[in-house]
Amino acid sequence: MAMVGLFWITEGSVYIGAEPVGTAAGVRLSKDGVEALGIEHGRSWSWDEVQRIEVADVPVRSASRRRFSQAFDAVVVALTGGGDLPPAFTVRIGAAEETVEVSVLTPIAGGIYGPVEYELSRTLLNRLVDGRTALDDLLLWRRDLVGDANPGREEREALMLKWVDDPS
Template identity: 65%
Template sequence: MAVVGLFWITEDAVYLGAEPVGTASGVRLTEDGVEALGIDHGTYWSWSEVRRIDVLDVPVRSAGRRLVSMALGSLLVAVTGDGEFPPAYTVRVETAEDAVEVSVMSAVVGGIYQPVEYELSRTLLDRLADGRATVGDLSAWRRDHAADGTPPREEREALLRKWADGWLSTSG
């Protein structure tokens, strides 16, 4: 498994947010389309049906603010003994007929994304929805790097730029 931006990539699947376990909700991206998973879901759309995939309420902070948030969270757990799940965010899948919102768990350590990875992930989602990118690019990378875990930040950003076809390669 590897986390690159908003994507949790396994040898078998690509998810937005963390891979759901049990009855937890989630969103799986395949070569053929998008699937909403979980007890209240179970909907599937082919890529030709998908007009847009949006993410809402994603915790995004600069590297410094992310570090402080994570440190304060760890301190709170140490003092109170109460641990929390990573923060959830919402994935909104829009088609010509409908829009479905699915809650997913954040996949990054500490649950907070950095701005560049977040923006590149949104660009990639736009390109997946309009057919200018494919899930196969993410899956192929994972197959080629099966023994590796999550790459360092610079490599994650480079991968997202590549998958998004270099559209933001001069900014960020």
């Protein structure tokens, strides 16, 4: 798996937020559609049924504020001897007559996004929903990736720019 923006990409699926483990909540995108995962959700929609997917409460900070927040968190963990789960954000899946909210964990190290990566993620999500970007583009990139190392910020932003600028 690899993280790019708000997305956790495996060889067969793309998750908004971190891939859920066990009965944890999550949102999975596949060729067949969108699935809200977890004990309280268990719903799925075909791509034709999905009208919008929105994200809210995503922790976004400028580079300097992000570094400060991460340093502060590291000090807190060192002093308290424990760490918390990464921050959560909300994914809203809008279909014909319903909107489902799912709380997912951020996949990014430190849990905080930069403004550019966040905006590119939102644009890519909109393009996936309206069909202007194929989910296969993300899955093919993951299949070609050697190992499980996450790309750096600049590479992630370049990937998303490529995926949102592709006129396909």
